[in-house]
Amino acid sequence: MSSDAPPTTLTVFFGFQRIAQGSKAEVLDQLRRRDDPGPYLVFDDQTGTQLDLDLRELLPELRDHEAEHRDDAPRGVGRPKLGVVAREVTLLPRHWDWLGRQPGGASVALRKLVDDARRVNAERDTVRAAHEATYRFMTAIAGNLPGFEEATRALFAGEEQRFGNLIEPWPADVRAHLQKLSAAGWPPQ
Numbered sequence: 001m002s003s004d005a006p007p008t009t010l011t012v013f014f015g016f017q018r019i020a021q022g023s024k025a026e027v028l029d030q031l032r033r034r035d036d037p038g039p040y041l042v043f044d045d046q047t048g049t050q051l052d053l054d055l056r057e058l059l060p061e062l063r064d065h066e067a068e069h070r071d072d073a074p075r076g077v078g079r080p081k082l083g084v085v086a087r088e089v090t091l092l093p094r095h096w097d098w099l100g101r102q103p104g105g106a107s108v109a110l111r112k113l114v115d116d117a118r119r120v121n122a123e124r125d126t127v128r129a130a131h132e133a134t135y136r137f138m139t140a141i142a143g144n145l146p147g148f149e150e151a152t153r154a155l156f157a158g159e160e161q162r163f164g165n166l167i168e169p170w171p172a173d174v175r176a177h178l179q180k181l182s183a184a185g186w187p188p189q
Helices: 024-032 060-069 093-100 105-120 122-142 148-157 160-167 172-185
Strands: 010-014 017-022 041-044
Touching: 010 024, 010 172, 017 024, 017 172, 041 122, 093 105, 105 122, 122 148, 122 172, 148 160, 160 172
Parallel strands: none
Antiparallel strands: 010 017, 010 041
């Protein structure tokens, strides 16, 4: 996750009812206090991705046990404070030639190109991310609800009113979460 990304919040459903929401620690605490055994569907609010959550995480006795057995291995090479991640990039020779002639070299030039593209495409990327998060959540929890396919078409067509009409008969908590996830994907009113 980049440093400019908002902190991750989670939303948990039991059937079609939202039963927990917040940071991972808050959600784990809320779920531990419940009497029902689940199954719970846990979603990342930023991406709409369904997650597996181990309810044993962050229990004090486990935290203490893990702290005792954590090895203090030396850090590897790199620049961890900057969050630098090395990955492979495949380019044609003419691309490498151009990058090699740029001030600061290929890495600096690529970072500048990516930052420029992020700035120029920020609005489009926000819309796409909202649509994808909404779709992921919708597929996982509402795939069998009436009107699912049409609601999906309306979502990706940018038809906010039609989308709202199609999800209107769905359970209230599911509908509310879909509206929250999709909000950034609609044109400003």
